[in-house]
Amino acid sequence: MRQQIDYSLYLVTDTALCGDLGVVETVRQAVEGGVRVVQLREKEADTRRFVEMAVALVGLLKPQGIPLLINDRVDVALAAGADGVHIGQSDMPYAMARTLLGPDAIVGLSVETMEHVTEAKRLDVDYLGISPVFATGTKTDAAPPWGLEGVRRIRLVTNHLLVGIGGISAENAPDVLLAGADGVAVVSAICGRPSPLDAARALRLAVGA
Amino acid sequence: MRQQIDYSLYLVTDTALCGDLGVVETVRQAVEGGVRVVQLREKEADTRRFVEMAVALVGLLKPQGIPLLINDRVDVALAAGADGVHIGQSDMPYAMARTLLGPDAIVGLSVETMEHVTEAKRLDVDYLGISPVFATGTKTDAAPPWGLEGVRRIRLVTNHLLVGIGGISAENAPDVLLAGADGVAVVSAICGRPSPLDAARALRLAVGA
Numbered sequence: 001m002r003q004q005i006d007y008s009l010y011l012v013t014d015t016a017l018c019g020d021l022g023v024v025e026t027v028r029q030a031v032e033g034g035v036r037v038v039q040l041r042e043k044e045a046d047t048r049r050f051v052e053m054a055v056a057l058v059g060l061l062k063p064q065g066i067p068l069l070i071n072d073r074v075d076v077a078l079a080a081g082a083d084g085v086h087i088g089q090s091d092m093p094y095a096m097a098r099t100l101l102g103p104d105a106i107v108g109l110s111v112e113t114m115e116h117v118t119e120a121k122r123l124d125v126d127y128l129g130i131s132p133v134f135a136t137g138t139k140t141d142a143a144p145p146w147g148l149e150g151v152r153r154i155r156l157v158t159n160h161l162l163v164g165i166g167g168i169s170a171e172n173a174p175d176v177l178l179a180g181a182d183g184v185a186v187v188s189a190i191c192g193r194p195s196p197l198d199a200a201r202a203l204r205l206a207v208g209a
Numbered sequence: 210m211r212q213q214i215d216y217s218l219y220l221v222t223d224t225a226l227c228g229d230l231g232v233v234e235t236v237r238q239a240v241e242g243g244v245r246v247v248q249l250r251e252k253e254a255d256t257r258r259f260v261e262m263a264v265a266l267v268g269l270l271k272p273q274g275i276p277l278l279i280n281d282r283v284d285v286a287l288a289a290g291a292d293g294v295h296i297g298q299s300d301m302p303y304a305m306a307r308t309l310l311g312p313d314a315i316v317g318l319s320v321e322t323m324e325h326v327t328e329a330k331r332l333d334v335d336y337l338g339i340s341p342v343f344a345t346g347t348k349t350d351a352a353p354p355w356g357l358e359g360v361r362r363i364r365l366v367t368n369h370l371l372v373g374i375g376g377i378s379a380e381n382a383p384d385v386l387l388a389g390a391d392g393v394a395v396v397s398a399i400c401g402r403p404s405p406l407d408a409a410r411a412l413r414l415a416v417g418a
Contacts, residue, residue, distance in 0.1 A: 046299040046300065047281055047282075047299070047300045047301050048298075048299045048300060048301065048302065049299070051301055051302070051305065072256055073256075073284060074284035074287075074288075075282060075283035075284035075285075075287075075309065076284075076301075078283075078284075078309050079283075079301055079305040079308075079309060089257075090255040090256070090257045090258070091255065091256045091257060092256050092257065092260055092284065092285075092288055093257065093260070096260065096288040097288075099288075100284065100287050100288060
């Protein structure tokens with residue numbers, strides 16, 4: 001049976017941003033601070049390194065019951081025994097990813113246009129990633145921002161769980177939830193901060209205990 | 210049961226080199242000219258495009274009984290229903306790839322040092338890719354060339370099928386086979402040639418009918 005996931009505070013990793021502290025230590029602190037879902041995103045690493053990182057995070061997160069999703073790469077998710085994947089519109093088509101991962105895996109899908117939202121209504125995706133909510137410097141190929149008004153519009157047309165991502169901070173996270181999102185995903189609000197632990201705690205307070 | 214493969218003439222694709230003719234038409238001509246195995250290698254395309262290319266090649270090659278391998282990406286191989294993968298030393302570890310693909314898939318492994326060859330002796334890989342045999346401009350991160358002497362040395366220490374790759378042409382292909390390889394793989398000797406069909410025919414003659 002598919003897990004019930006708490007998407008309220010969701011970390012997407014960025015290896016370059018994590019710098020000397022590293023992805024694993026950043027994730028450890030983030031989870032201690034209140035992050036409830038982690039997505040490993042690697043756009044530069046070769047497959048061997050990507051798998052090693054995923055295996056390390058599975059070892060850290062599985063004992064704590066925190067789900068780990070892999071960005072894009074179904075093979076890495078399967079090899080490492082991660083809980084699922086997050087896919088975008090230029091990744092593997094949803095139906096193929098679901099077939100390869102099976103019915104119990106978590107599969108999230110980014111939506112960048114209202115057409116994507118409408119198409120996703122017939123899919124049993126676990127959540128939609130509203131991407132980006134605000135303008136962001138982290139993802140250079142991002143689509144135009146949805147804004148809070150976009151989150152409200154998406155909420156009106158779909159029953160899927162919604163996770164906002166892009167330019168989200170402790171300051172604006174409550175607005176994103178009020179607009180209808182079930183959770184917020186962050187990258188630079190945690191990765192690369194002097195204390196990822198403190199940053200996660202501040203975000204945890206912002207989205208509710 | 211695992212297929213018996215004829216590795217005598219093996220094409221590795223290069224999308225940039227194939228240019229306006231395209232990968233699919235290049236592969237079509239190459240197979241008509243005598244290529245017996247095809248590896249789809251995509252280092253730039255996003256996952257969606259990679260899967261689309263793989264699906265197109267499966268549609269072309271399966272009816273002709275020509276095996277299609279996917280470079281590195283087990284997910285793309287599984288999604289497209291390809292015959293297997295070719296992995297390098299920085300790709301997924303062999304045991305993981307074999308587990309995900311199953312016992313009947315074809316899994317080839319690149320060897321760049323004698324240590325790789327020795328390590329591979331205990332693995333049920335389908336073939337070893339001797340990489341590179343000669344200096345090549347196609348793969349910019351290639352290891353130092355093995356040379357014909359390297360092929361001979363590998364032949365003495367392993368029972369695995371051997372496919373040479375790197376700088377191989379119709380002129381030097383017979384020497385690679387004489388040194389102990391079971392087949393030769395080419396990229397630029399076919400991709401980007403004015404007539405991939407004629408180029409494949411010349412290679413076919415060189416390696417034996």
